Amino acid sequence: MIHIFEPGDHPDQPTLLLLHGTGGTERDLLGIGRMISADAALLSVRGNVLENGMPRFFRRLAEGVFDEADLVFRTRELNDFLDESAKTYGFDRNRVVAVGYSNGANIAASLLFHYPKALRGAVLFHPMVPRRGIPLPDLSGTPVFIGAGKNDPMCPPEETEELNRLLSDAGARVDVAWSNHGHQLTPGEVKNAVRWYHTHFA
Ligand code: MLT
Numbered sequence: 001m002i003h004i005f006e007p008g009d010h011p012d013q014p015t016l017l018l019l020h021g022t023g024g025t026e027r028d029l030l031g032i033g034r035m036i037s038a039d040a041a042l043l044s045v046r047g048n049v050l051e052n053g054m055p056r057f058f059r060r061l062a063e064g065v066f067d068e069a070d071l072v073f074r075t076r077e078l079n080d081f082l083d084e085s086a087k088t089y090g091f092d093r094n095r096v097v098a099v100g101y102s103n104g105a106n107i108a109a110s111l112l113f114h115y116p117k118a119l120r121g122a123v124l125f126h127p128m129v130p131r132r133g134i135p136l137p138d139l140s141g142t143p144v145f146i147g148a149g150k151n152d153p154m155c156p157p158e159e160t161e162e163l164n165r166l167l168s169d170a171g172a173r174v175d176v177a178w179s180n181h182g183h184q185l186t187p188g189e190v191k192n193a194v195r196w197y198h199t200h201f202a
Contacts, residue, residue: 001045001081002026005089008041014095014120014201017082018044019104021185023054032190033099036123036197041091045081047103048074057107064128064154066106071130075110079118094120097201099193101125101185102154112139112167121200123147123193125185128155129163140171143200147189149181 004026008015016037018029026044033042047057049070058074059067086093098108098119105127111118113130116137125147144167148160157178164174177192 001048001078003043003045003081003085004030005044005085006030006042007089008037008091009039011092013037013040014097015041015043015091017096017098017100017108017119018042019057019098019100019108020044020047020055021102021104022051022056024101024104025055029099029101029104032185035190036099036194037202041089043082043085043089043091043096045078047107048077056103058103058110066130068131071107071110072114075107075114078107079111079115082118096120097197098122098124100127102127102183106130109163109167112136112142112144112170112172121145123197125189125193126152126155126183127160127163129159129166136166136170138171139167142172143196144172144174145193145196146174146176147179147185147193148176149179149183149186151181152183154183 016033020028026046047055049056059070100108105124109127110130121143123145
C-alpha cells in the first residue's frame with residue numbers, strides 16, 4: 001500500500017496508523033498525528049480503492065452503503081500490511097493506535113470488528129457502524145475515542161450510539177466527544193483527541 005513512515009523518538013510510544021477520509025491521501029493526517037504525539041512513529045497509508053479518482057479504503061455502493069465483501073477484503077489487506085510494516089520498520093505490532101477520519105475511521109472500526117489484536121486503541125473521527133450482525137472479538141480494555149457531530153448528515157447520532165454500544169459490549173473503553181458540527185473534522189475535537197490520547201498512552 002502507498003504510505004509514509006516517520007520513525008518515532010521513543011520506542012515505548014505506540015505507532016500511530018493514520019487513515020484519511022474519502023478523496024484524501026497519506027499526507028492529510030500527518031499534522032494531526034504529530035499533534036496527538038510529538039514522538040510516536042507515524043504510519044500513514046493511502047486507501048487502495050479509487051472512486052472517481054478519489055482514494056478510499058474500501059468500495060461503497062452509495063453514500064453510506066458499503067460493499068461488504070470489499071470491506072472485509074480490504075480490512076484483511078490493511079491488517080496484513082500492518083503485519084508486514086512492523087517487520088519492515090521494526091515497530092511493535094501489538095502497539096498500533098489508529099487515527100482515522102470518516103472513511104479512514106470506518107476501516108479502523110472494521111479492523112476492531114474483525115481482528116482482536118489489530119489495534120491497541122483507536123481515535124475515530126466521524127465513524128459509522130462498519131458492519132452489522134457479526135460477533136465482535138474480545139476488545140477488553142481497548143481504549144476508543146469517537147469524535148462525533150450532532151449535525152453530521154453522514155452519521156446521525158443514533159449510529160454513533162450504536163457503534164459505542166457495539167464496541168462497549170465487546171469490552172472496549174469508549175469515550176464519545178460530541179460537537180454541534182457536522183461531518184467536518186474540527187480543531188475542538190482534535191484537541192479532545194489529543195487530551196484523550198495523553199490519558200491513555202503518553
Ligand atoms: C464511507 O463511505 O466510508 C462514508 O460514507 C464516509 C465517507 O464518505 O468517506
